[in-house]
Amino acid sequence: MAAPAATPPPLLEVEGVVVRFGGVVALAGVSFEVGHREIRGLIGPNGSGKTTLFNCISGLCRPAAGEIRFEGVALSRVPRHARARLGIGRTFQHTALFRSLTVRENVLAGAHPLAGSGFLANALRLGGRVRREEREAEETARRLLALLSLEAVADAPVGRLPFGTQKRVELARALAAGPKLLLLDEPAGGLNHEEVYRLARLLFRIRREFELSILLVEHHMHLVTSVSDRVVALDFGEKIADGTPEAVRAEPAVIRAYLGEGAAAHGDAA
Amino acid sequence: MSGPPIGSARASGAAGPDAPAASRQRRAIAFALLLAGAAVLIASAFLLSPFRLFQLTLAAGYAVAILGLNLVTGYNGQISLGHGAFYAAGAYTTAILMTHFDWPFWATLPVAGLASGALGYAVGFPALRLGGFYLALTTFSLAVAVPQILKHRAIEDWTGGVQGLFIAKPDPPAFLPIEADQWLYLTTLAISAALFLAAWNLVRGRIGRAMRAIRDHPVAAEAMGMDLAAVKTRTFAAGAALTGLAGALGAVAVEFVAPDSFTVMLSITLFVGMVVGGAASIGGAVVGGLFIVFVPNLAESISKAAPGAIYGVLLILLLFVLPGGAAGIGRLAVARLWRRDGGR
Ligand SMILES: Nc1ncnc2c1ncn2[C@@H]1O[C@H](COP(=O)(O)OP(=O)(O)OP(=O)(O)O)[C@@H](O)[C@H]1O
Ligand SMILES: [Mg+2]
Numbered sequence: 183m184a185a186p187a188a189t190p191p192p193l194l195e196v197e198g199v200v201v202r203f204g205g206v207v208a209l210a211g212v213s214f215e216v217g218h219r220e221i222r223g224l225i226g227p228n229g230s231g232k233t234t235l236f237n238c239i240s241g242l243c244r245p246a247a248g249e250i251r252f253e254g255v256a257l258s259r260v261p262r263h264a265r266a267r268l269g270i271g272r273t274f275q276h277t278a279l280f281r282s283l284t285v286r287e288n289v290l291a292g293a294h295p296l297a298g299s300g301f302l303a304n305a306l307r308l309g310g311r312v313r314r315e316e317r318e319a320e321e322t323a324r325r326l327l328a329l330l331s332l333e334a335v336a337d338a339p340v341g342r343l344p345f346g347t348q349k350r351v352e353l354a355r356a357l358a359a360g361p362k363l364l365l366l367d368e369p370a371g372g373l374n375h376e377e378v379y380r381l382a383r384l385l386f387r388i389r390r391e392f393e394l395s396i397l398l399v400e401h402h403m404h405l406v407t408s409v410s411d412r413v414v415a416l417d418f419g420e421k422i423a424d425g426t427p428e429a430v431r432a433e434p435a436v437i438r439a440y441l442g443e444g445a446a447a448h449g450d451a452a
Numbered sequence: 453m454s455g456p457p458i459g460s461a462r463a464s465g466a467a468g469p470d471a472p473a474a475s476r477q478r479r480a481i482a483f484a485l486l487l488a489g490a491a492v493l494i495a496s497a498f499l500l501s502p503f504r505l506f507q508l509t510l511a512a513g514y515a516v517a518i519l520g521l522n523l524v525t526g527y528n529g530q531i532s533l534g535h536g537a538f539y540a541a542g543a544y545t546t547a548i549l550m551t552h553f554d555w556p557f558w559a560t561l562p563v564a565g566l567a568s569g570a571l572g573y574a575v576g577f578p579a580l581r582l583g584g585f586y587l588a589l590t591t592f593s594l595a596v597a598v599p600q601i602l603k604h605r606a607i608e609d610w611t612g613g614v615q616g617l618f619i620a621k622p623d624p625p626a627f628l629p630i631e632a633d634q635w636l637y638l639t640t641l642a643i644s645a646a647l648f649l650a651a652w653n654l655v656r657g658r659i660g661r662a663m664r665a666i667r668d669h670p671v672a673a674e675a676m677g678m679d680l681a682a683v684k685t686r687t688f689a690a691g692a693a694l695t696g697l698a699g700a701l702g703a704v705a706v707e708f709v710a711p712d713s714f715t716v717m718l719s720i721t722l723f724v725g726m727v728v729g730g731a732a733s734i735g736g737a738v739v740g741g742l743f744i745v746f747v748p749n750l751a752e753s754i755s756k757a758a759p760g761a762i763y764g765v766l767l768i769l770l771l772f773v774l775p776g777g778a779a780g781i782g783r784l785a786v787a788r789l790w791r792r793d794g795g796r
Contacts (some may be wrong), residue, residue: 240675266677278672280665282732290658291665295677297658301686304659305650316657359677 191254193218193363193395194239199248201234201419208234210419211248216363221389221396223410223427225403227439230416232399233275236365239397240272241265252363267295271361273352275368275399281341285332285351288340289323292358296322319358326354330384345372357388363395364388370402378402382409407431415439493641497634506705507745509637512644513701515741518725519651519734520694525723526731527655528687529667530580534591535695536718537598541568542696543703543714544602547617548610557622557704561643561697568696569689576688581681587688595719602711616710619703640701647694652734654690663687664732695722728770730779739778 194216201209209231216222224232237243239250241262250257252268260268271292280288297315304312327333330350335343340351349369356364366385370378382405385396400406406413407427415423415436423433430436497505521535542564549555549563579590602611611617624635654660662683665673674680703709725744729736751762774781 242671242675261679262674263677263679266675272675274672278669278675280668280672282668283661283664287661287664291661291673291678292676294658294662294665299658301654301659301690304657305654305690307653312653312657319658355676 190218191251192216193220193253194397195249195251196235196239197249197251199235199238199245199250201231201238201243201245207419209238209245209416212416212419212421213248214414214421214424216395216397217411219389219393219395220411221385221398221409223406223413223430224397224399224416225401225406225413225430225436226416226422229418230439231419232416233367234419235416236272236367236397236399239265239365240270266359266361269360269362270365271356271359271363272365273349273356273367273369275371277345277348277352279340279348279351279355281339283340284337285340285343285354286323286327286336288351289326289332289354289358290319292355293319293322295359322358322360323354326357329357330354346377349373357392360392361394363397364392365397365399367399368401369398370400370405378405381405385409403431490645494638497630497637502631502633505633505637507749509633509640509705510702511741511745512637512640513698513705513741514722514725514744515698515738516644516647516701517695517698517722518729518740518744519648519737520691520696520698521722521726522691522729522731522733522737523651523655523663523694524688524691525726526733527660527667528663528684530684530688531585531588532591532688532691532719533588533723534593534595534716534719535691535722536714536716536720537591537594538568538572538692538695539699539702539718539722540598540602540709540714541571541692542699543709544611544617544699545696546700546703547619547709550619551612551617552610558639561700564700565693565697568699569693571696572692573685573689576685576692580684580688592716592719595716598714598716599711602714611711612709614711616708616713618708621704621707636704640705643697643701647697648734648737651694655734659683724767728767728777730777730782733777733779733782735782736777736779 192215196215197213198211199209199213200207200211212231212235214222224235226232234243238245239252239257241257241260245258252260252265252270255268257265280291283291297319299312299315303309307313327336330353332347332350332354335347340348343351349371353366353369356366370381373381385398386409388394389396398406398410410427412425413423413427413430414421415430415433417435417439422435422439423430425433496508500508517535517539520538521532524530524532524535545564545567546557546560549560550557575590575594576587579587601607603614604611605613621632621636622639623632624630628635630638655663662673662678665676666678666680666683670680706713721744725740726737727740728743729738729740747766748759748763751766752759754762771777776783
């Protein structure tokens with residue numbers, strides 16, 4: 183007889199998630215897990231469903247079937263805006279910053295779920311609560327701006343910054359709420375070799391200092407294999423491999439998907 | 453030691469070690485300017501003609517009304533074409549409480565704010581969920597309906613129907629040797645200042661950031677844990693409450709409320725005032741309030757025959773010269789001055 187599980191559930195469990203857009207099956211029953219303090223790579227050719235999976239986790243998109251659990255909690259019952267407070271932070275593939283806010287204000291906005299004062303408390307500012315919350319948020323922002331070398335542009339409106347800098351602002355903003363799981367959608371997009379190398383070190387450092395897990399979507403294969411503990415590969419919404427970076431890279435289905443020969447074979451399977 | 457993270461050149465100390473001192477200096481300057489401004493405004497009570505005082509009193513009220521609209525439209529990005537309805541709600545609440553229940557003016561203010569805030573919540577709650585242009589259309593319809601609702605026979609006993617209601621300015625306290633209009637001007641200034649302070653407090657912190665974040669990128673705002681529906685409806689209710697309070701201030705200033713003072717034109721005028729002052733600007737609302745009181749007068753003094761046309765031309769010229777409204781030019785000036793001294 184199996185004893186009731188004494189071990190805590192994995193941080194994130196994706197179970198048989200299906201998403202369709204009209205006739206397109208973006209995710210066809212994908213399952214995998216992300217462990218505590220794990221860096222989990224998520225790879226796949228363009229259009230294989232990686233961003234759609236992120237959207238399901240952060241709630242922008244509702245699975246037609248399947249369930250996603252975060253620390254054992256079924257996310258289908260958690261409203262979108264409540265997921266940040268649970269500990270899910272994300273960045274966006276094409277960046278989604280608050281354009282007219284400064285870099286610092288963007289990061290402060292990321293700290294929103296850490297505080298709780300409402301309209302009346304903010305308007306009246308009686309007692310010390312709002313001031314204390316603001317001070318704490320400012321301190322968090324200062325630390326993150328330093329970590330991501332954003333101090334020099336801290337008070338610049340974010341809309342005018344180059345893409346690479348905006349990506350770092352997004353990372354700082356996502357970290358501000360102290361997430362347990364960080365969803366990074368192509369953080370290396372637009373970076374050069376040297377910068378990708380620094381990004382890899384930064385991801386390790388973030389995991390260590392923030393004690394979090396990272397689900398990393400990336401086309402830069404070298405980055406994924408060098409930082410990930412385990413990698414999941416998708417193709418046309420199906421999971422085609424799951425394991426260590428070396429094993430996944432050696433998987434014939436993955437090679438086929440990336441070399442493009444897989445299209446015909448996949449058509450048969452589907 | 454772990455090396456510097458991605459992105460190179462940590463521009464060493466661009467903020468500078470003198471940043472706190474500079475910000476303290478800036479705060480001192482701002483405080484001094486504020487004090488000087490307050491002194492001038494208070495002195496005006498004893499220097500200006502009763503008519504000019506009346507205009508300034510009215511402008512202070514309109515400034516608060518524009519402030520309420522600005523929270524909604526400027527900061528939160530929701531178009532309201534019917535804020536005049538909340539102004540009317542506040543004005544009538546005060547007038548009814550003063551005429552039918554003999555309440556003193558000051559006591560009607562919280563009720564006027566709550567009533568118009570509640571109306572705002574009731575309108576905003578469903579309309580904001582529908583999104584898009586629904587809010588603009590709902591508020592517009594409300595503004596169009598207001599004069600007819602106020603004239604309706606069923607509530608005529610309360611509203612005074614087409615004739616409206618007359619109310620009297622509050623008397624100054626016996627120990628102050630000033631006229632009623634001076635007293636009203638000073639109290640209106642004080643109340644407006646308190647409301648501006650509250651609005652400024654609201655927008656400079658967590659809630660204000662959420663309001664602007666939602667305006668800029670609702671999808672990202674939600675991923676950052678912001679409850680779109682809650683923030684938007686509460687912002688709308690807060691904006692409606694402010695504009696309602698402004699209506700209460702305006703009602704005693706003109707000592708009269710009537711349905712035809714609250715046509716849809718009022719809503720459009722408030723919108724114009726907001727754009728002229730500058731969207732998403734607290735100080736701009738003051739400029740907007742002054743504009744909508746004084747510029748129509750100016751237009752009339754230029755041409756008795758076609759003041760409307762002159763007003764329109766002045767408005768267009770102004771927006772050509774100041775595309776960001778008064779707040780835009782203000783920010784530019786501050787930035788430039790700042791660069792000259794203390795800046796690098
Ligand atoms: N909102 C949407 N409406 C319709 N189809 C969509 C939508 N979002 C994604 N798709 C489709 O779903 C599939 C998966 O897209 P997704 O963006 O998840 O891919 P991806 O793996 O992130 O690709 P990339 O590497 O190019 O970012 C694609 O066929 C895409 O066209
Ligand atoms: Mg994608």
